Amino acid sequence: MMPRDQFLRDVIADLRIAASFVTILPVAPSKPAADGAVARATWALPVAGLAVGLTGALVYAIASRFGLAPNLAALLALAATALVAGALHEDGLADTADGLGGGRTRERKLEIMRDSRIGTYGVCALILSFGLRWSALATIANPWAVALALCAAHTAARAGLPAFMSQVAPARPDGLSASAGSPPSRSVAIAFAVGILALVLALGPGKALVSLILLALSGLMLARLAIRQIGGQTGDILGAFEQTGEILILLVAAAVQIGG
Template sequence: MMPRAELLRDVVADLRIAASFVTILPVASSKPAGDGAIARATWALPVAGLLVGLAGALVYKISIRFGLTPNLAALLALATTALITGALHEDGLADTADGLGGGRTRERKLEIMRDSRIGTYGVCALILSFGLRWGALATIADPLAVAFALCAAQTAARAGVPAFMSLVPPARPDGLSASAGAPPGGSIAIAFALGTLALALALGPAKALVGLILLSLAGLMLARLAIRQIGGQTGDVLGAFEQTGEILILLVAASFQMGR
């Protein structure tokens, strides 16, 4: 059995690795990124997502306190989450939309996804992503409810990433996704449990169930599309998966809010 001190060091190292990939915060990892460390640390992605959600929620509350409307506060909250993550997932969404929508062959699609320039499909995807999330937060309006929704969305959207990485093979032998490797079963299970717990605590059992179903369906659809068009997943596809999850959870929270 692993000593408690060593276990704690491994947990802290995994949290640092996850935070370094999810955010631009200067979080140094005490654990080498090689030898499967990244894959093992994927269980901590939901925890890193929770920090992003809390930052967005804080900015939203402060904005409301200073008299801004929910529309403006929602924009500032989304800008905060994008700033903290370095717009990593938004970039992945745009590249995935450009690649899957623009190329005719597998090679051309992968080439487009590696191109730093953004195309029409990518612009449209970003407009839809920010627009839907902005509208959902503005609809929820109440600062406490927004905080719960943001934390649930940021956490749950990353909870399925380890499973997606494990079930969908890398589309190419190089790149971040391929070098990270397939997460072990324990990391997949912990991440899923953390995401489910966040949804249940923040949105309640009924909303959590709806969110889980939608996330699962979206993941299956994206996986099928990625395998058919480019032969698997890339880091950009993982970013698109995360963005889709955020959108769905916030829409679920907003729709139930309207139904009260």
């Protein structure tokens, strides 16, 4: 049985790896991660997402406190979440849209996805992503409800990443996703449980179930598209997965408000 001190050190190390993987927070371990460490630490990705969501919630609350309208507060909250996450997932979404939409062959699609320049498909994807999320937050309006929605969205959208990584093989032998490795089943299960808990606490059981169904369907569609077009997943595909999940959860949260 693992000693308690070692267990706590491993948990802290996993949290630091996960946070450094999806945010710009200066929390990376002082030593390089050992083989398999990143894959094992994927259980903590939704926890890192919670930190991002809390950042956006805090900015929204402060903006509301100073009398800014919900649409302006929502824009500032989105800017804050993108900043603390280094716009990593937005970049992945844009590259995925450019690559899958603009390339004709597998090799060309992968080449486009590695290109740092952004194309028309990427611009359109980012406009839709920010526009839908901004509209959802502005519709929710209430600072406490916005906080719950942001925390649920950023937590649950990342909770599905370990499962996606374990079920869809990397499209190429190098790159961010390939270097991370395939998460073990234990990490997948823990991340999934954290995501479900966040959804239930923020949206209630009924809306949490709707969110889970939508997340599963969008994940299956993206996996099928990625496998057919480029032979698997990449770091950019993972970013698109997170962005899609975030959008869907915020839209469900906004529907909660509309429905009373």
